[in-house]
Amino acid sequence: MISVNSISKKFGRQEVLKDFTLSFDKGNSYAIMGPNGSGKTTLIKSILGMVLPDSGEILVKGRSIKGKEDYRKDVGYMPQIGRYPQNMKIGQLFSMMKDMRPEIREYDLDLVEAFELEKIKEKTMGTLSGGTTQKVSAALAFLFNPEVLVLDEPTAGLDPIAAETLKSKIRKEREAGKLILITSHILSDLEELTNQAIYIFEGEVFFNDSIESLKEMTSEEKFSPAIAKLMQWTLKKKSTTKVLTHA
Amino acid sequence: MLKLLKYALYDILKSRFAIIYTVFLALVAISIYQVSDDLSKVSLSLMNIMIMVVPLISAVFATTHFYNNLEFVELMLAQPVKRSQVFLSQLLAVILMLSLSILIGFGLPMLLWGADSSLITLLAVGMILSAVFTGFAFLASVMTRDKAKAIGISLALWIYFSLVYDGFVLYIIYSFADYPLEKATLGLVMLNPVDLGRILMLMQLDISALMGYTGAFFKQFFSSGIGMLVILMVLSIWLVVPIGLSGRIFKKKDF
Numbered sequence: 001m002i003s004v005n006s007i008s009k010k011f012g013r014q015e016v017l018k019d020f021t022l023s024f025d026k027g028n029s030y031a032i033m034g035p036n037g038s039g040k041t042t043l044i045k046s047i048l049g050m051v052l053p054d055s056g057e058i059l060v061k062g063r064s065i066k067g068k069e070d071y072r073k074d075v076g077y078m079p080q081i082g083r084y085p086q087n088m089k090i091g092q093l094f095s096m097m098k099d100m101r102p103e104i105r106e107y108d109l110d111l112v113e114a115f116e117l118e119k120i121k122e123k124t125m126g127t128l129s130g131g132t133t134q135k136v137s138a139a140l141a142f143l144f145n146p147e148v149l150v151l152d153e154p155t156a157g158l159d160p161i162a163a164e165t166l167k168s169k170i171r172k173e174r175e176a177g178k179l180i181l182i183t184s185h186i187l188s189d190l191e192e193l194t195n196q197a198i199y200i201f202e203g204e205v206f207f208n209d210s211i212e213s214l215k216e217m218t219s220e221e222k223f224s225p226a227i228a229k230l231m232q233w234t235l236k237k238k239s240t241t242k243v244l245t246h247a
Numbered sequence: 248m249l250k251l252l253k254y255a256l257y258d259i260l261k262s263r264f265a266i267i268y269t270v271f272l273a274l275v276a277i278s279i280y281q282v283s284d285d286l287s288k289v290s291l292s293l294m295n296i297m298i299m300v301v302p303l304i305s306a307v308f309a310t311t312h313f314y315n316n317l318e319f320v321e322l323m324l325a326q327p328v329k330r331s332q333v334f335l336s337q338l339l340a341v342i343l344m345l346s347l348s349i350l351i352g353f354g355l356p357m358l359l360w361g362a363d364s365s366l367i368t369l370l371a372v373g374m375i376l377s378a379v380f381t382g383f384a385f386l387a388s389v390m391t392r393d394k395a396k397a398i399g400i401s402l403a404l405w406i407y408f409s410l411v412y413d414g415f416v417l418y419i420i421y422s423f424a425d426y427p428l429e430k431a432t433l434g435l436v437m438l439n440p441v442d443l444g445r446i447l448m449l450m451q452l453d454i455s456a457l458m459g460y461t462g463a464f465f466k467q468f469f470s471s472g473i474g475m476l477v478i479l480m481v482l483s484i485w486l487v488v489p490i491g492l493s494g495r496i497f498k499k500k501d502f
Contacts, residue, residue, distance in 0.1 A: 083317075087262070101326070
């Protein structure tokens, strides 16, 4: 459903994504992992059209997204750090977002109800705590019942109850056959919510397969040690490339 | 587009700045009206203040607003809306707010104590200068990632067009005083939107006789329909070019 064809992106001199190729299929849930600064958020923002790759192309439903905006109707995005107009009230924010997609009339209010956002709709965004802002972001991402959900560190900053609520919502949507992309550093969450693992290292895809085959490859039975092994391999790769460049 | 503009305007009109700026302009206008009864003197004094203050406030406010509103812009960019529309709605909201402040702040005292054609021109010039300097400010803002740097560039442009450029023109006029300079000065004036606004005003005021032969030449040129057309065309170039450039950069910017 989404294919990323050899995109590259540089910020200044730093090459964040190098000839990056990936594809995401409907009905799957992808865990996007990698150390800080490996290019996870850049990848997500490229898919959303917020970051424009220097070369390569991204196709959503077979059509290039370059200069297009309509495809974003089908994408629900929950940012890592939700930044909203400070003077706006929660209720106004929701009605504005609904106004942006006038053709969608049926809203998915599961999370709005679960997080009891209706009760605090008169609060302004600037006065909310980090966790409450995350709740608003999550509720907005699911509001329009999108086909694709892009969740950047969804459970970070949420209290345990809210995190569980969100996770069960993600599970529900996954069963409904949606494409879900999740980045996170919380491996237990990823294991619960995803079936495909993608490990990005220094702007390149280091691993991309199902979680089952990841476990097989690393001959580990559990997810976390398997990822730990993967990380060790990347470090080895790094040291070998260093040796090679010195030679 | 209109929806985006509605929300952008809603946000900006609610800010305290819009009210403070309007009240400030109204106070300036009221106090000048109190000092003199002669309308042309009033408009001359108002012009002298406006030509300094309006570009300065427009440049600084537009830059700060652009950076303070990055959150809103980022939020909108993840929605199914065009980038160019997000940009234009932000820009138009700032221009509309600044123009409204001038219209209300200067316009109300004019309604109370009367106005002539020069004062109406003053309103128009004020709005045009607001728009031009908002364009400069947005250009400075999209060119850098740093708010302080962008404000610095905006201020530098204001200093250049309001102070430095006039010194430069005077220097040239003095150095080449022995040559016929009318056409050259005319050309130099075109390179500065603030000067264009000032001349547009002065031509309404009938004091060009004070400016000697060049003044007479200016009067002859600018009072004619063609001169007026040229001025408006050059001003619209000053308006459209920075906005077009900043729009293009905005389209390619990463958020």
